[in-house]
Amino acid sequence: MLSLQNLSKDYDGFRALDDLSLEIPAGEFFCFLGPNGAGKTTTIKIITGLLKPATGKAIIAGHDIQAAPLEAKRQIGYIPDTPYLYEKLSGRDFMHFVGNLYGVPRQEVQAAIDKYFAAFRIAHAADNLIENYSFGMRQKLCFSAAFMHKPKVLVVDEPMVGLDPQSARTLKNMLREFCRDGGTVFLSTHLLAIAEELCDRLGIITRGKLRFLDSVDDLRRQMAREGNLEDLFLELTNDGVTNTEESPFTETESIAKEA
Numbered sequence: 237m238l239s240l241q242n243l244s245k246d247y248d249g250f251r252a253l254d255d256l257s258l259e260i261p262a263g264e265f266f267c268f269l270g271p272n273g274a275g276k277t278t279t280i281k282i283i284t285g286l287l288k289p290a291t292g293k294a295i296i297a298g299h300d301i302q303a304a305p306l307e308a309k310r311q312i313g314y315i316p317d318t319p320y321l322y323e324k325l326s327g328r329d330f331m332h333f334v335g336n337l338y339g340v341p342r343q344e345v346q347a348a349i350d351k352y353f354a355a356f357r358i359a360h361a362a363d364n365l366i367e368n369y370s371f372g373m374r375q376k377l378c379f380s381a382a383f384m385h386k387p388k389v390l391v392v393d394e395p396m397v398g399l400d401p402q403s404a405r406t407l408k409n410m411l412r413e414f415c416r417d418g419g420t421v422f423l424s425t426h427l428l429a430i431a432e433e434l435c436d437r438l439g440i441i442t443r444g445k446l447r448f449l450d451s452v453d454d455l456r457r458q459m460a461r462e463g464n465l466e467d468l469f470l471e472l473t474n475d476g477v478t479n480t481e482e483s484p485f486t487e488t489e490s491i492a493k494e495a
Contacts, residue, residue: 237262237420238283238389243292245278245444253278253289254444260422260437262388265415267435268424271473275444276424283391283422284314297388310338313382317394319374323367327358327377330366331384338385345384352380355406372398379407383414390414392423396430408434432465442473 238260245253253275260266270276281287283294285301285308294301299308322330328349335345353359356376361369369377375398382390390411396404411421411434425431431438432452440448448455455468463471 239295267431270441313387348384
């Protein structure tokens with residue numbers, strides 16, 4: 237469902253992503269972990285077509301995001317870590333706007349509004365301007381819009397930021413259901429307890445290179461000790477050097493500079 241083939245990306249001679257390859261099948265909940273500056277944001281922006289790789293391909297449901305961007309993007313639901321939305325639209329208007337972009341029939345848009353606004357408890361604010369939404373409400377609106385066009389792949393960056401415990405539980409259940417129905421989740425987070433709870437497999441990246449790819453149980457076997465994911469992650473990635481120490485600027489700064 238999601239295939240990353242030999243992806244590399246450079247910023248002013250600094251290799252932020254180094255020959256990354258991943259195959260993530262339909263129905264899998266995949267978590268992508270790494271310290272700050274490891275290459276996670278670069279990977280996500282390549283998957284979603286916001287960055288062009290130096291080498292390699294990102295294939296979404298059979299479509300190359302660079303060669304066939306419209307076909308590939310129809311298969312993606314993307315939830316960024318910071319929801320930048322059209323503040324002069326209401327939540328309802330935003331859902332119809334997104335629905336029009338994806339060609340979702342109006343009655344299906346309304347059904348999605350009814351379903352997801354009720355689940356996330358924002359139905360009371362459907363006709364309020366987004367500029368009056370809290371960060372958490374904006375995040376819930378992003379998820380509602382991302383689910384609406386029935387994508388095959390959800391790309392999610394720090395999904396629990398700003399969510400209250402009830403909404404976080406609701407979201408976990410939705411993501412599990414999405415995978416049970418054959419969808420693929422690609423989730424990046426620093427909340428390792430969330431990753432350990434949800435993921436089928438995980439990938440750990442440091443300094444642009446994939447260091448580990450398998451289940452949490454396989455990570456325990458590889459490291460020959462018990463422990464929660466946080467302990468194992470810190471032991472695996474604590475090599476005394478981080479990407480941001482080697483690079484003259486952080487990964488986010490690199491992306492902004494290129495843009």
